[in-house]
Amino acid sequence: MINKENIKVLKFGGDCLKDSVHILKVVNIILSQKSFPIVVVSAIYGITDLLIDGIKHSKEKEVNVSSTISILTEKHYAIAQDSIVNDSVLQTTIQNIVLLVKKVERLLYGVSYTEEDTGAIRAHITSFGERLAAVILAGVLEDKGVKSNIIETDKIGLVTDEQYENATVDLKEFKVNFKPVAANILNDEAIPILTGFFGNAPGGKITTFGRNGSDYTAAVMAYGFDAPLLEIWKDIDGFMDADPAITPDAEIIDHLSYFEVAELCYFGDRILHPLTIEPIAGLGIPIHIKNIFNPDAKGTVISPDAFVDEFIIKSVAYNPNIAMIRLHGSGIGYKAGIITTVANALSANNINIFAIVSSQTCINLLIEMKDADDSYDILKELKGNIIERIDFQKDIALIAVVGEGVLKRKGIFARVLGAVSDIRINIEMASAGASEVAIYLIIASDDVKDAVNAIHKEFFKK
Ligand code: ASP
Ligand code: MG
Numbered sequence: 001m002i003n004k005e006n007i008k009v010l011k012f013g014g015d016c017l018k019d020s021v022h023i024l025k026v027v028n029i030i031l032s033q034k035s036f037p038i039v040v041v042s043a044i045y046g047i048t049d050l051l052i053d054g055i056k057h058s059k060e061k062e063v064n065v066s067s068t069i070s071i072l073t074e075k076h077y078a079i080a081q082d083s084i085v086n087d088s089v090l091q092t093t094i095q096n097i098v099l100l101v102k103k104v105e106r107l108l109y110g111v112s113y114t115e116e117d118t119g120a121i122r123a124h125i126t127s128f129g130e131r132l133a134a135v136i137l138a139g140v141l142e143d144k145g146v147k148s149n150i151i152e153t154d155k156i157g158l159v160t161d162e163q164y165e166n167a168t169v170d171l172k173e174f175k176v177n178f179k180p181v182a183a184n185i186l187n188d189e190a191i192p193i194l195t196g197f198f199g200n201a202p203g204g205k206i207t208t209f210g211r212n213g214s215d216y217t218a219a220v221m222a223y224g225f226d227a228p229l230l231e232i233w234k235d236i237d238g239f240m241d242a243d244p245a246i247t248p249d250a251e252i253i254d255h256l257s258y259f260e261v262a263e264l265c266y267f268g269d270r271i272l273h274p275l276t277i278e279p280i281a282g283l284g285i286p287i288h289i290k291n292i293f294n295p296d297a298k299g300t301v302i303s304p305d306a307f308v309d310e311f312i313i314k315s316v317a318y319n320p321n322i323a324m325i326r327l328h329g330s331g332i333g334y335k336a337g338i339i340t341t342v343a344n345a346l347s348a349n350n351i352n353i354f355a356i357v358s359s360q361t362c363i364n365l366l367i368e369m370k371d372a373d374d375s376y377d378i379l380k381e382l383k384g385n386i387i388e389r390i391d392f393q394k395d396i397a398l399i400a401v402v403g404e405g406v407l408k409r410k411g412i413f414a415r416v417l418g419a420v421s422d423i424r425i426n427i428e429m430a431s432a433g434a435s436e437v438a439i440y441l442i443i444a445s446d447d448v449k450d451a452v453n454a455i456h457k458e459f460f461k462k
Contacts (some may be wrong), residue, residue: 002186008035009227011042011196011218015235016292017133018045020082022235025292027140029233030191032295038185039148040194040221041137042214043129044075048197051104051126055117058108065108073101076132083136084143093139097132104128119164123198123208127154130195130214137193149190153217156181158199160207163350167207169199169220171279178224194221215273219287223279230280230287232272238289238300239264239271241315242456246449250456253314254298257306261287263402263438264317277302306437308405312412313459316452320397320445322354323372324428325365325379328389333360335386345378346371354398355440357429364429366442369394396428397445401455402438413439419458420451 010033012026030037042048054068076097084090107125111117134150141148157177160167185192196214201207209216215232222230239261242250256264258277265274271289280287287302332338339356342363346353351374354366367375376392383390406412413432416439420427429442443451 001183002036004186004225005228006035007038007186007225007227008033009038009040009218009222009225009230011040011214011230011232012137012292013212013214013232013234014042014045014048014133016233017042017079017137018235020079022292023079023083023136023140026137026233027144029292029295030141031144031146035229036186036191038192038194038221038225038227039137040196040214040218041130041133042196043126044079044133044136047072047075047129047132048126048211050075051129052122054108055111055122055125058112059115059117062109062112065105065112068108069101069105072104072132073097076101076136080136080139083140086143089139089143093135093142096135096139100128100132100135120205120207123164123167124206126208127195127198127206130197134193134195141191141193147190148193149185149188151181151185151192151194153195153198154200154204154206158217158220160199160201160209162201162205162207164201164205164207166210167199167201168209168275169216169279171220171223174199174220175224182225209273209275212270212273215276216279219276219279222285223283226283227285230285231290232276232287233290233292234271235292237291237294237297239315241313241460242452243318247316247453247456249461251460253300255307256300256302256314257404257437258302258304259306259435259437260314260402260404261302263400263435264315266400306404308409309403311403311459312405312409313401313403313455315402316455316459317400317402318397318448318452319400320448321369322396322398322442323367323369323375323392323394324396324442325367325372325375325390325392327363327365327379327382327387328361328391329387330361331386332358332363338386339363341382342379345382346375349374349378351375351378355431355434357431366398393428395445396442397448399441399443399448399451399455400438401441404437406439407432407436415458416441416455419454423450423454425451425454 057064138148196217198208239253240250244250284304289300351371357364425447
């Protein structure tokens, strides 16, 4: 039996599974491990989008099923053919791909005939992206003479709630269910390849964790094994101190705390799924972000300990897809329970509130732009003697200035505000204190690039 001190969870995202060049790098990394690798895979790059679009198009027209299926087949065939040398291994891999694609085809015809695409159906169909990626990786490992074992994560007691496309794992129940599975894995020489992204609801139906959900699966696995380390492999070196698309001199961050990462992921940085830290927080398992094309680089280390950097600020993140709804009323501050009523109305419709800022006469709700119109329609119904007027603003962005110590060190908030107002950008709202590691600003979305660069310059380019 392999000692759990000698294992490591390695997660490879779709960006590491683009083509055979990428997949062969991934296989090299798996094979060069000193510890026993527990591998978690996402779908091949672009496949989840293909499946999501395929569901939509199949519902519209039956002929669209076959176009999705042929792209799905071709992409997986091409990667298998380019990466596997041994003919019989290639044939077996292709047969396994065909079996899975057939199931997707039947499911898509189901969508087409019934014109139904519920969250449960979409979760079921999109889970095939990860199953297909696992088949390819197993084929390439076999081609190198290495045994592996595909473990589909709807069969291991990975029990979630019933939010079919945004599920959360019941960690306690999972731990109990997973014990015998983990023992079997550690008793076997074969390298386990676990499918990321999905689990199942208590009744058995498949649920997914939302986009980027394989990061969360990997963290849940690190928790299930109580692994000493979780490595998340990408095709970039790690977290950056600003988005390089708008800040050309952005740099890699060496070290972040759990809390900093949670803030960065929540506020726009799409490096990790927002729930990644949650399963491992209690165990203090470190995460390393690594680059398959630069495996010796340090990447970003994420650890439980708070680490105050000399510049204090570690990164300037932003989310340009925010809307703000304002509920006005002269008695709002006096009326107990009004925020609960508002929050309940939105959550009953599965709308998530990013943040609430309230004053005596106004409740400001920050929500995702995609939810703006629906939220406005729902909240309009609450207009009456307390809520006198509702308005909303769509073209705004939220900036999060993240770093341990932002609140404790004097003058940081003032420097952030100063950097932005010096370039004459209007700050619609600012908040310090809601999080211990982040300062938030709301500005017009047109100003995002300039504001992020001004803050970045203020803290990193002195
Ligand atoms: N394949 C899923 C997605 O594209 C999950 C993941 O990549 O982590 O969102
Ligand atoms: Mg990802």
